[in-house]
Amino acid sequence: MNRKEVVSLKNVSLKYYSLEGETPAVNDISLSVKEGEFIGIVGPSGCGKTTILSLIARLIKPTKGQVLVDGKLVEGPSTDVGYMLQQDHLFEWRTILQNVLLGLEIHGKVNQESRAKAERLLETYGLGEFKNHYPDQLSGGMRQRAALIRTLAVDPKILLLDEPFSALDYQTRLAISDEVSTIIRKEGKTALLVTHDISEAISMSDKVIVLTKRPATIKSIHEIRLTCEKDNPISRRQAPEFREYFNTIWKELEVHVQ
């Protein structure tokens, strides 16, 4: 299958500057993501995983190299890319529906059609009856789902997920990662997931990219092929190959506990 390339990083490097000196965060990364792919990115903590997402979202500019989204070199953030952060950051002064409409408001695209679409998304993913609730009244899992719908409401082609489940407890995390991955696949989005949880990466992604310690470079790329009945994270975790992938990636990460 010859799918379109939606994200491409060409020899991208990034250095952070401070008065004390410069810190290389990302070093010569080239990466290509095809339409509809789900890519997991794992790496040692503080290795610059988030930086890569910020580069794709064009919140920051690379020091060297090019970041192409949908084949174009674009300055600044655009609606093509949706970003999901570690915390849901739902605004506590807005109702769930108002939160979901935030992105559309910023683009000046709140109209009957887009509002109806947002409400439909809330309805489809089980938050319809909570649309007029305030975030305080929702559980952590529901809040993260609302945050995903807020990202989906602007209809991005690519979703960037920056450890979106790390603030949740383990059980909610399994359930919500299952839901989120189902939603993303159902909506036909391309996704890049940054996580420090190897199992999470393997269970959700088509490909797992392992990064080295800072400055981050690509150490290896694993195509994940699992034999399982249903293609959702929870059944993927049961696949016989799961352990093998886990062990390989674990070794590559060279996690040393001091």
Added chain:
Amino acid sequence: MFNRNKIKAASKEHAMYIAKIKRKKLFIRLTQISILILFIILWELAARFKIIDAFITSQPTRIVNTLVNLHEEGTLWMHISISIIETIVGFILGTALGTAIAIVLWWSDFIAKVADPYLVVLNSLPKVALGPIIIVWIGAGPFAIITMALLVSLIVTIITVLNGFLDVSPDKIKLLKTFGATKLQILKKVILPASIPTIIAALKINVGMSWVGVIVGEFLVSKAGLGHLIVYGGQVFKLDLVMTSVFILSIAAALMYQFTTWLEKKLIKWHN
């Protein structure tokens, strides 16, 4: 505080729990009221039995008489309303102008850094010291008093509100940036709404601050208002008048504070 109408007991134990909490609240309120009543009675008795000299301490019945007299003279409401209007104007101006300046400082990091030492000095300077200058410049009248009230509350407001702005989670701002928000949109969608609790806190501080400014202003200008009554009463040794004014002042200040609490509830409806 919770809304009484909303509470429905889920079970017998829950009803007992609610009753317990309510009893505790009632007990606190009763104790508060008793202390006040006891204080007034003791004061009155001490004055009646000449344990204290009512000429310099005044006494509750004298305060009531003074109130009645002032009312009959027809000047009571004039003095009260003058002070209250000056305070409210000073308080609104202080909060509005302070918030506006805080927005400018948030917007431009350069201006904020340049202004920083000036703000620090102005904040520690007792604004009351500027009173005579203000009167010379503006003239001895209500405008000088309002300016005084404004000055006293302005710098504190700027600093409090600006800190509130800077406390807004950088991730919330990042979220808006990922949607491609402009700086103005970040201000309107995140910074201001997230800072409403801070602005309300500033309002609450400003009630007290504006009263300080107004009373000091009235001390200096001394034409009308509660501050004038206090200073005049002190000069002619009518402590009844001083105490009465202080009494009215505490009620007016308490009412204004209650108003800000009410406003807080109205504006921050997402807190339940």
